[in-house]
Amino acid sequence: MLQVSIYRYNPETDAEPYMQEVQVDTGGKDIMVLDVLELIKAQDTTVAYRRSCREGVCGSDGVNMNGKNGLACITPLSETVRNNKLVLRPLPGLPVVRDLVVDMGMFYAQYEKVQPYLLNDSPAPAIERLQSPEDREKLDGLYECILCACCSTSCPSFWWNPDRFIGPAGLLQAYRFLADTRDTATEERLSRLDDPFSVFRCHGIQNCVNVCPKGLNPTRAIGHIRNMLLSRAT
Amino acid sequence: MVTAVTSMGRSGLYDWLMQRVTAVILLAYFLLVGWVLIGGVDYASWKALYSQTWMRVFSLLALLSLGIHAWVGLWAVFTDYLTERLMGTTGNVLRLLAQVVCAIVMFTYVVWGIQILWGF
Numbered sequence: 001m002l003q004v005s006i007y008r009y010n011p012e013t014d015a016e017p018y019m020q021e022v023q024v025d026t027g028g029k030d031i032m033v034l035d036v037l038e039l040i041k042a043q044d045t046t047v048a049y050r051r052s053c054r055e056g057v058c059g060s061d062g063v064n065m066n067g068k069n070g071l072a073c074i075t076p077l078s079e080t081v082r083n084n085k086l087v088l089r090p091l092p093g094l095p096v097v098r099d100l101v102v103d104m105g106m107f108y109a110q111y112e113k114v115q116p117y118l119l120n121d122s123p124a125p126a127i128e129r130l131q132s133p134e135d136r137e138k139l140d141g142l143y144e145c146i147l148c149a150c151c152s153t154s155c156p157s158f159w160w161n162p163d164r165f166i167g168p169a170g171l172l173q174a175y176r177f178l179a180d181t182r183d184t185a186t187e188e189r190l191s192r193l194d195d196p197f198s199v200f201r202c203h204g205i206q207n208c209v210n211v212c213p214k215g216l217n218p219t220r221a222i223g224h225i226r227n228m229l230l231s232r233a234t
Numbered sequence: 235m236v237t238a239v240t241s242m243g244r245s246g247l248y249d250w251l252m253q254r255v256t257a258v259i260l261l262a263y264f265l266l267v268g269w270v271l272i273g274g275v276d277y278a279s280w281k282a283l284y285s286q287t288w289m290r291v292f293s294l295l296a297l298l299s300l301g302i303h304a305w306v307g308l309w310a311v312f313t314d315y316l317t318e319r320l321m322g323t324t325g326n327v328l329r330l331l332a333q334v335v336c337a338i339v340m341f342t343y344v345v346w347g348i349q350i351l352w353g354f
Binding site: 157160163193198199229230233 | 313314315320
């Protein structure tokens, strides 16, 4: 029996959050953490969490497992459980709506700030804006982000300044459009980022790199943005 | 775009660059001082070293670098932990007070340092 400690909070009935101890029969198999959540849900239907695709594509089930953020659906127990104990908490730093469900409003607000869409004033061609394979390659490692918020909610700079620091997820997307040769708003994008908080609150501790379930590297992208700001200003 | 008037150069890029440049200066200075100390010093050789103009200039440069480096670093710490978001208006008052105290301490050390360097 796996010993699971799960964060519970229902603002309508609970005065404050508490940890609930649950025994889960995994049948001795190395199942995913999401499967464990489903087993818990079968025992106690009031447990709330987000999930959708169950294969690491939608980014809905980002949770904190034994202290490390990740997607419950693609994290096998063997990767996170030590001494038969699994502690499940909501992503840190965001307001809890209920149990493992967090309010992602602040995360999305930062994402929106970087204008995560192609900006190009020239008339659109009949079919599509073409790009050479080499230019397209520059977007590898950037476009794969699924916005699960595992990175930003593992970043202390984002915990303290979620309203002013864009955060690793937003900055990865900022660079995704700065690096895109089809985008013509590079200058405006850089101007919007050039302040003491949006980019420079990153101190390069790389928690984001450590937790990204897609294996992306926001710290490197932030470094590229910094270099672009630097060469623009010197 | 976030506005901030209490940081060193009011630009994240400038602060970031200054922190890196001052870090290199401080590293060079402390390596030099450490190297001299390992080689063994007495009062006479130490006084002779600090009587040279280049050493005095280098020391002042290191002192100013320390002030700038500390300002950039502590500003980041203060704006993380003493904020309106965490403690309401009290956060802003505490942060400004902390910054003023830091500024006075740094200014005092710089002036005092100049007095020491050129005063003996």
